[in-house]
Amino acid sequence: MPTMTLTPEAATANPAAATPAPRITIRRVITSEWIKLRSLRSTWMLVAGIVGAIVVFGLISAAVATGNVSSTDGGPSFAGSTPVATVLSGANFGVLLVAVFGVLMGAREYSSGLIRTTLAAVPARMPVLVGKLTVFTAVVLPAVLAGTLVAFFAGTAILTQSGAASASWSDPGVAGAVLGTVGYLVGIGVLGVALGMLFRGIGAGIGVLIGGILFVPTLATALLPDSWDSVLKYLPSAAGQSFTSVSASDSMLSYWGGVAVFGAWVVIAIGGTAWSLMRRDA
Amino acid sequence: MLEVRELTKKYGDVTAVDHISFTVQPGIITGFLGPNGAGKSTTMRMILGLDRPTSGKALVNGRSYTGSPAPMAELGALLEAKAIDKGRSARNHLRALGATVGIGSSRVDELLEVVGLTDVARKPAGAFSLGMGQRLGIASALLADPSIVMLDEPVNGLDPDGILWIRNLLRELATDGRTVFISSHLMSEMELTAEHLIVIGRGSILADMSMDEFIANASTQHVSVVSPHATDLRNLLAGPDVSVTSTAPGRLVVQGLSAAEIGDVAARHQLTLHGLVPIEASLEEAFMKLTRDAVEYRGTSEPHPSERKAA
Numbered sequence: 001m002p003t004m005t006l007t008p009e010a011a012t013a014n015p016a017a018a019t020p021a022p023r024i025t026i027r028r029v030i031t032s033e034w035i036k037l038r039s040l041r042s043t044w045m046l047v048a049g050i051v052g053a054i055v056v057f058g059l060i061s062a063a064v065a066t067g068n069v070s071s072t073d074g075g076p077s078f079a080g081s082t083p084v085a086t087v088l089s090g091a092n093f094g095v096l097l098v099a100v101f102g103v104l105m106g107a108r109e110y111s112s113g114l115i116r117t118t119l120a121a122v123p124a125r126m127p128v129l130v131g132k133l134t135v136f137t138a139v140v141l142p143a144v145l146a147g148t149l150v151a152f153f154a155g156t157a158i159l160t161q162s163g164a165a166s167a168s169w170s171d172p173g174v175a176g177a178v179l180g181t182v183g184y185l186v187g188i189g190v191l192g193v194a195l196g197m198l199f200r201g202i203g204a205g206i207g208v209l210i211g212g213i214l215f216v217p218t219l220a221t222a223l224l225p226d227s228w229d230s231v232l233k234y235l236p237s238a239a240g241q242s243f244t245s246v247s248a249s250d251s252m253l254s255y256w257g258g259v260a261v262f263g264a265w266v267v268i269a270i271g272g273t274a275w276s277l278m279r280r281d282a
Numbered sequence: 283m284l285e286v287r288e289l290t291k292k293y294g295d296v297t298a299v300d301h302i303s304f305t306v307q308p309g310i311i312t313g314f315l316g317p318n319g320a321g322k323s324t325t326m327r328m329i330l331g332l333d334r335p336t337s338g339k340a341l342v343n344g345r346s347y348t349g350s351p352a353p354m355a356e357l358g359a360l361l362e363a364k365a366i367d368k369g370r371s372a373r374n375h376l377r378a379l380g381a382t383v384g385i386g387s388s389r390v391d392e393l394l395e396v397v398g399l400t401d402v403a404r405k406p407a408g409a410f411s412l413g414m415g416q417r418l419g420i421a422s423a424l425l426a427d428p429s430i431v432m433l434d435e436p437v438n439g440l441d442p443d444g445i446l447w448i449r450n451l452l453r454e455l456a457t458d459g460r461t462v463f464i465s466s467h468l469m470s471e472m473e474l475t476a477e478h479l480i481v482i483g484r485g486s487i488l489a490d491m492s493m494d495e496f497i498a499n500a501s502t503q504h505v506s507v508v509s510p511h512a513t514d515l516r517n518l519l520a521g522p523d524v525s526v527t528s529t530a531p532g533r534l535v536v537q538g539l540s541a542a543e544i545g546d547v548a549a550r551h552q553l554t555l556h557g558l559v560p561i562e563a564s565l566e567e568a569f570m571k572l573t574r575d576a577v578e579y580r581g582t583s584e585p586h587p588s589e590r591k592a593a
Contacts, residue, residue, distance in 0.1 A: 022352040022383035022426050032381035039374035040367070113365030116332055117422065120359055121382045123331040123348035282332040 026127050033131035037105065037139065046101045047139060050094050050185075051147035057090030058151030059158065066162035083167040084177050084246045087155025088148065091181050091244070096210065098140060098185045102192020103205035105136045106273075110200040119282045129197065129277055133270070136193050137186060144185045152178050173246040176255060180243035183259070187266050188213060191236070194269040198276055213237045236265045283308055284329070284357070284430050284461055288338035291324050291485075298324045300485040301338065306463045306478075308429070311456045313476030313493075314465040317573050321485040322465040323361070326434055330359055342430060352383045357430040358423035363415035363439065368408025372399050372418050375407060380425050393421040398447075412439030420448070430461040437471050449475050469569040483573035500568030505541045507534040508557030509548070518547055532556075 037043050065086045109115035122128050152169075159166035167174050188209070196205035217237045220228070229251050232238055242258030253261060284306040291299040299321040306312045316322050327333040329340040331348035339346065342357045350356045366375055376390040394403045397417040402410070407418065416439055423431055436452075437445050452475060456462045466472055472479060472493075479496050481489040489496060509515050512532045519526055524538035536544060541560045548555050 022355045022385060024352055024382055025384075028384055029382050032378045035374060035378040035381055036367075036370070039371065039378070040369045042369060108367065112367050113362050114367055116327075116330075116361055117365055117379065120330045120332060120361070121354050121379055123353055281327070281334060 024122055024124070024127065026130060029122055029127040029131040030134050033128070033135040034138075037135050042104070043101075043139070046097060046104075047143045050097045050101065050140070051143050051150075053093040053097055054088075054090040054144070054147035055151045055154070057093050058087045058155045059090075061086045061089040062155035062158040066159060066164045068162055082246050083156065083159055083165050084152070084174055087152055087159070087167075088178065088181050088244075090151055091148065091185060094144065094147065095185050095188050095213070098144065098189040099192045099209045099213070100206060101140065102136060102189035103196040103202055103209060104192075105132055105189075106193040106196025106198075107200060107202045107205045108196075110197070111202055115200075116282050125277050126274060129270075129274055132193055132197070133190060136189060140189045141182070141186050145182050148178060148182050148185075167246070171246075173255075177244055177246045180255070180259070184240045184244050184262065187240075187262055188236075190266055191269050194266075194273040198269070198273045213240075234261055236262055239265070283343060284432070284463055285341040285344075286325065286329070286338070287341070289325065289328055289335050289340060290337045291321075291328060291333060292336045298485055299328070299335075302482065302485070302487050303338075304480050304487060304490050306430075306461050306480075308461040309456055309459050310477040311452050311462045311464065311475055312478040312480060313472035314463060314480050314482065315469060315472050315476075315569065316465075316467065316482035318467055320467075320482045320573070322467075322482060323434055325482070326359065326361060326432060326465065329357070329432065330361075352426065354379075354383060355426035355428055357432055358426060358428035359431075360416070360419035360423045360433040360436060362434070363412060363419045366407045366410075366415065366418065369406055371404045372407050372410070372421075373403040375418065376422060376425060379422050383426055385426060389425065393425055396424070396451075397421040413441055413444050416440055416444070416448075420451070428460075430463065431455055432463045434465050435467070436464055437466065437468075445471075469566045473565050481569065481572055488572050496568070497565060500565050503537070503540065504561045505536045505539065505544055506557065506559045506561055507536055507544060507555065508532060509534070509553060509555050511553040514551070515544075515548060515553055518551060518553075519544065535561075 065083075109118060118128055119125055156166045156168070169175055169178075191213075192205065192209050195209050196202065199205045199208060213236055217232065217235045220232055220235070224232070233242075233251060233253055239253055239258045239261035242253040243255045243262070252258070286305075287303050288301050289299055289303070290297070290301050302321075302325065314322055314325075324333060328335045329342070329347060331346070331353075342350065342353070347353050347357060366372075370378075373387075373390060373394060376393065377387055380386065380390055391400070391403075394400045397420055399414065399417055399421065402414065407415070410418065416436060420433065420436065423433060431452075436448055440448060452462050452464065456477075464475065476493055478492050479489060480487060491499075507515065510532060512528065512534055516526050516528070516534060519534075519536060519539060521538070524536065526537075527535045529535060541558050545555065545558055
């Protein structure tokens, strides 16, 4: 074993040129979270899975919608109610992966116990939440944006070429729905980060998020009388529908109303997580 | 220097740490000894600001740990060796930790060398043994060159080679003038490592003294005496600093006199002795007795004065 150097070399070799005293900064905490995220293989598998799901399922749906490719008898129809919904149908699968990715980002350290090392290093705690949300968004936003744009342009090209009903970027509401889909997916992921940290467990976070965005609204719509629709439209997924689809219906919020309600859900979740993070013992 | 003042942690009705105060001095290794569940880890978590004290405070170099611009450069800690992400390499684990205060890869590589993990630094830490996890944890504690090093059960899981290694490392840290604070539930380990001892049991400090003092206190000699004249002998041995107890007819346990002194008394009065055996209590026994007393005290139905006030 070599001689032990317990003091940084710079400090001992030349005190005058010693490195500045270590200090926590928000930028450094973000760097730390970036090192953590990029050093896990699962990160890149999930990112590839998200892009792949959005693109592949979108293109399959477009191909099926042209009628040139038929699904097996009794198989699922991927075609959506509008050409945009058809080519973006991959987002329905992508959102599950984004949700899982977000919860993993938030809860993984709680599962391993690493969170106590992290919070001991950064006792102010809030920079850790900011760092995780920043790094997660910086990775997920480009991936979802790229996947969605590829699915849209390639999907609509397939539809157009076969002469089926298609959509163009400049058509009314189309750009909004495409970009809204991107925002919805990223927002769900951010919700996942927050819920993962709030519930401190991967299972609980995924359960609440996927239950909350998929099953509760579906169940509630099926079980509750129609008069409840005016309330149900404020649920995250219902609010999301209003700015991810071209065809607005009367039972939905307006485009920007939906954006505001969905954004409020995300802000409330982040706020609750911040409050919990600052108050509870780690 | 590490100071704990009237630190208290209650979980509902349960008091895990009860108004404890102590000071850990630089330049020596201080052992924090107590049975499992005595409050060692809770105390350490409160020092690090992970758990909020119910009352009291901990001062790291004169101020709260959480108030420092770079806490890990003041106090480096190892709480749980296996609290690492299994999918991440040791090197990336340390890089991420160091990045929070601007410590770069060269210092990380230096520390990996110190703890002997260079060869496995780029492998996922999930494959690490408990001993390797301990070494990684120690590297993370030393990363920012802190003046205080606090390690929870650092010897856990290390092989004999590793135990020797960590003892030397801790001694070197103390010789450098650092404050070294290590917890253990094993007296035998502390005996070989620590120069000062803080004993905790059921959330209260039971002893805070140098190891030499503790040994001197602990090794009070008892002498076991077997004699057909036990009753006569008992009266003859009685004195202000002497305690004599009888465990069975014809058998005495004497404290406060040496075997030679007892033999002399018996000879002077022509009393037959069938046995005269000095018994030295081991440190482990002294420690167990100390903590057992605490358990018994807290186990009575009588509520603790502070709890009675609260109720």
